[in-house]
Amino acid sequence: MSFSPDRSQASEAAPVTGSAPGSASGAFAIATQGLSKRFGNRTAVDGLTIGIPAGTIAGFVGPNGAGKTTTIRLLLGLVRPNAGSATILGHPLTASPSYLPRVGALIEAPAFYPSLSGRTNLEVLARLGGYPTSRVSELLEVVELSDRARDRVGTYSLGMKQRLGVAMALLPDPDLLILDEPANGLDPLGIIGIRDLLRRVREQGKTILLSSHLLGELEQVTDWLIMLHQGKALTCGSTRDLLAQRGELVVEAGDAMQLDLVARIVSEADYVVTREDRTLHIACPATFAETLNRQAREAGATNLTIRVKEASLEQLFLALVKGDRS
Ligand SMILES: Nc1ncnc2c1ncn2[C@@H]1O[C@H](COP(=O)(O)OP(=O)(O)OP(=O)(O)O)[C@@H](O)[C@H]1O
Ligand SMILES: [Mg+2]
Structure with missing residues (x-):
């Protein structure tokens, strides 16, 4: 199993949303x-x-x-x-x-x-x-x-x-x-x-x-x-x-069973997942990559590639305007 962020890893802090403490x-x-x-x-x-x-x-x-x-x-x-x-x-x-x-x-x-x-x-x-x-x-x-x-x-x-x-x-x-x-x-x-x-x-x-x-x-x-x-x-x-919060994980697997397994873990975590042949696209914070990596391994999916794609500001803005607030 490999884990390769496209860009630097997401920082752990949650964003301040709408307010200054x-x-x-x-x-x-x-x-x-x-x-x-x-x-x-x-x-x-x-x-x-x-x-x-x-x-x-x-x-x-x-x-x-x-x-x-x-x-x-x-x-x-x-x-x-x-x-x-x-x-x-x-x-x-x-x-x-x-x-x-x-x-x-x-x-x-x-x-x-x-x-x-x-x-x-x-x-x-x-x-x-x-x-x-x-x-x-x-x-x-x-x-x-x-x-x-x-x-x-x-x-x-x-x-x-x-x-x-x-x-x-x-x-x-x-x-x-x-x-x-x-x-x-x-x-x-x-x-x-x-x-x-x-x-x-x-x-x-x-x-x-x-x-x-x-x-x-x-x-x-x-x-x-x-x-x-x-x-x-x-x-x-x-x-x-x-x-990082609005990133996407792209998961590729050696076989369909492993992909099903990953899709189930993702759904249980309440993130939206879309499937394209042997690839899953998961809309989630980049930090979820580590959790997914661990849970998938524990469940027996050992032949996965997980890539982190950070969102662009444009995607983030459009998602927020549509009422999809974080
Ligand atoms: N002096 C004014 N009198 C009446 N309405 C105004 C006045 N100044 C701004 N507005 C209105 O307030 C709203 C916000 O305008 P503002 O100029 O702050 O927007 P903006 O984000 O700077 O836009 P832009 O990217 O076009 O510069 C607009 O609907 C504008 O018509
Ligand atoms: Mg202006």
Whole structure:
């Protein structure tokens, strides 16, 4: 019998689903409790209870209109909630002067002076915000724009403008960086550029909240994930655990009897199993592989191959939207 995970083994921790444990809220850069926002009859954010651990790259993912930008606007004090509460860097939402100086944000497309250079744009913004202009060169380095820093922003590509926007959000040397769709409109290389940039920023110990409707993009870069749908959090937890939870085991056996035996063990464990010739596909957490391996061996099925396939975020999202909540 062989046991060969396709990817690294699943971690054992269960995901945090939809809520931040109140007692641990100090460890969260952002924690919300029942946060809600209505515009007229439309509920944009609907009782959102989430926690984002400090020091992570957290992804906020959901289709158009899910409430990502509205939540970000709530967190930045740009709109007021109709209900609920939140703490940001340990301060309540209502005390925005205490936390906003430590937050850098970029909401949708950044605005610049197109006739000024990238460097001058940053210097102007630094002066306006009261931040040291001495950081401008370093930030241009971080976003890899040093060689184009003297060119007019009007001549920049979309990706360069996005990177300049991130540099702008980094001007206050924030502990929390909030980026709304930073990869919007970027080509794959541009997306990789933003991804590398975010990793460099995380290495400086900062927390990043990043929204996107591109699931594949977030799967690559986030440590933590919140899936939003119609203003509600479908799930909230470590990206790795969420994917492992929704994995698939592919079991191949030497003969049909052994396969029947495995199918029975799986059904008794209450997981859904589908059969294809000599192969079983089992929808279950990756951690079930070890249990299955042991139980099958004890029952006499010794000629099996079990492979672990982690779910993609897209599969996970679709399963959750269909009401198949974990
Ligand atoms: N100022 C507003 N007035 C009225 N309705 C609004 C306002 N802002 C947002 N909404 C509504 O709230 C809902 C959530 O919008 P939001 O912009 O937060 O979604 P989103 O997840 O950011 O979507 P996208 O991926 O398209 O950016 C939508 O139905 C939107 O029409
Ligand atoms: Mg939006």
